[in-house]
Amino acid sequence: MNGTIGNMSNPLRIGLLFGGRSGEHEVSIRSAAAAARALQADSNRDRHQVLPFYLQKDGLWQGPAVAQGVLESGQPLPSDDRPVDRAALWQFPPEASTVDVWFPTLHGPNGEDGSVQGLLQLMQVPWVGSGVLGSAAGMDKIAMKMLFAQAGLPQVAYRLVTRSEVWSNPCVFPKLCDQLEADLGYPCFVKPANLGSSVGIAKARSRAELEAALDSAASFDRRIIVEAAAGGKPREVECAVLGNDQPIASVIGEITFESEFYDYDTKYSDGAADLVIPAALPAPVVDRLQTMAKEAFLALDCAGLARVDFFYVEATGEIFLNEINTLPGFTATSMYPQLWEATGIPFPELVHRLVTLAIERHTVAQGAQ
Numbered sequence: 246m247n248g249t250i251g252n253m254s255n256p257l258r259i260g261l262l263f264g265g266r267s268g269e270h271e272v273s274i275r276s277a278a279a280a281a282r283a284l285q286a287d288s289n290r291d292r293h294q295v296l297p298f299y300l301q302k303d304g305l306w307q308g309p310a311v312a313q314g315v316l317e318s319g320q321p322l323p324s325d326d327r328p329v330d331r332a333a334l335w336q337f338p339p340e341a342s343t344v345d346v347w348f349p350t351l352h353g354p355n356g357e358d359g360s361v362q363g364l365l366q367l368m369q370v371p372w373v374g375s376g377v378l379g380s381a382a383g384m385d386k387i388a389m390k391m392l393f394a395q396a397g398l399p400q401v402a403y404r405l406v407t408r409s410e411v412w413s414n415p416c417v418f419p420k421l422c423d424q425l426e427a428d429l430g431y432p433c434f435v436k437p438a439n440l441g442s443s444v445g446i447a448k449a450r451s452r453a454e455l456e457a458a459l460d461s462a463a464s465f466d467r468r469i470i471v472e473a474a475a476g477g478k479p480r481e482v483e484c485a486v487l488g489n490d491q492p493i494a495s496v497i498g499e500i501t502f503e504s505e506f507y508d509y510d511t512k513y514s515d516g517a518a519d520l521v522i523p524a525a526l527p528a529p530v531v532d533r534l535q536t537m538a539k540e541a542f543l544a545l546d547c548a549g550l551a552r553v554d555f556f557y558v559e560a561t562g563e564i565f566l567n568e569i570n571t572l573p574g575f576t577a578t579s580m581y582p583q584l585w586e587a588t589g590i591p592f593p594e595l596v597h598r599l600v601t602l603a604i605e606r607h608t609v610a611q612g613a614q
């Protein structure tokens with residue numbers, strides 16, 4: 246890594262972009278607060294100058310004066326239900342044009358899905374994380390699974406369902422449920438295809454639960470994925486990936502919890518889940534997980550960072566790749582920074598490496614044009 250990127254006489258202006266039109270808006274504020282602290286840690290003080298930008302739930306941009314307050318309070322700005330003035334959506338805070346490198350800590354739709362990445366690409370500035378393709382493919386669980394299948398990575402059985410099938414006439418819906426029962430059995434997991442933090446996900450153990458879960462998922466997304474459950478109560482293990490074309494993989498972490506599955510409350514309520522880092526796993530399993538994590542990252546053309554989530558069925562030795570998150574939770578207690586801390590890269594060094602990787606990728610992309 247080039248230690249001279251950003252220095253006392255010329256610190257990089259980092260545009261920390263958070264909030265967003267997403268069900269993971271609140272999580273994004275927490276991730277941004279932790280990233281801001283790491284970017285301004287003592288070892289980074291001369292390297293970065295942080296300019297926070299807040300994307301309200303209605304899509305309006307707020308510059309550093311307002312965004313700093315949101316970061317400090319941890320509370321989203323209230324948004325009303327009135328339609329937004331379209332002209333206002335085109336008004337970016339003036340400080341945006343002075344940013345050297347963007348650092349999105351946006352999670353979910355309209356942020357992690359390629360939309361913001363497309364905007365930044367048009368603006369011709371470097372940004373941390375994947376490009377349009379990796380972001381979009383990593384966000385849509387159906388597209389993601391198709392690419393993983395193509396790369397030969399092991400996954401549970403799944404079916405694509407569309408909102409129009411769920412909210413169709415009363416003759417079609419029962420047939421759809423019959424088919425899902427026959428193909429996947431119970432329990433199964435019903436998920437909006439484009440979301441994260443388990444928002445909108447339900448475990449269905451019966452026909453009534455399947456019907457309710459499909460109806461609920463359809464309220465979040467046009468595309469829904471229904472998955473067979475990974476063997477009994479599988480162990481949930483995760484690997485962090487860092488890099489561009491030659492990514493490296495972290496040690497493996499495990500999540501343990503008492504609840505039925507790793508749902509939103511379990512993820513974000515203090516004490517509901519424990520992270521075990523490194524996970525107690527046989528060395529060959531660790532090797533396979535790390536190899537698969539890098540293969541998953543490359544299969545989607547990811548860049549910068551990603552966290553890859555797996556199920557490990559101890560009784561059979563099976564590993565199923567669950568998903569990739571191209572902008573994973575980034576709070577100080579989140580798995581991604583903790584995995585790197587345990588691998589030997591402290592949080593402040595991690596954010597600086599991500600900034601450096603963003604510049605490196607931008608330089609390569611510019612060179613190709």
Ligand SMILES: Nc1ncnc2c1ncn2[C@@H]1O[C@H](COP(=O)(O)OP(=O)(O)OP(=O)(O)O)[C@@H](O)[C@H]1O
Nearest residue numbers: 401434440441442443444472473474475506507568
């Ligand atoms: N096929 C499955 N078998 C068993 N458990 C599952 C399955 N799919 C999901 N789960 C449970 O639901 C949780 C959330 O699923 P998933 O990781 O796909 O959602 P997400 O919303 O993308 O989460 P995040 O992005 O926060 O990691 C998993 O961690 C696991 O506890």
Ligand SMILES: C[C@@H](N)C(=O)O
Nearest residue numbers: 352441442570573574
């Ligand atoms: C933020 C959440 N989607 C995660 O992957 O951690």
Ligand SMILES: [Mg+2]
Nearest residue numbers: 441442568570
């Ligand atoms: Mg996810």
Ligand SMILES: [Mg+2]
Nearest residue numbers: 554567568570
């Ligand atoms: Mg997950």
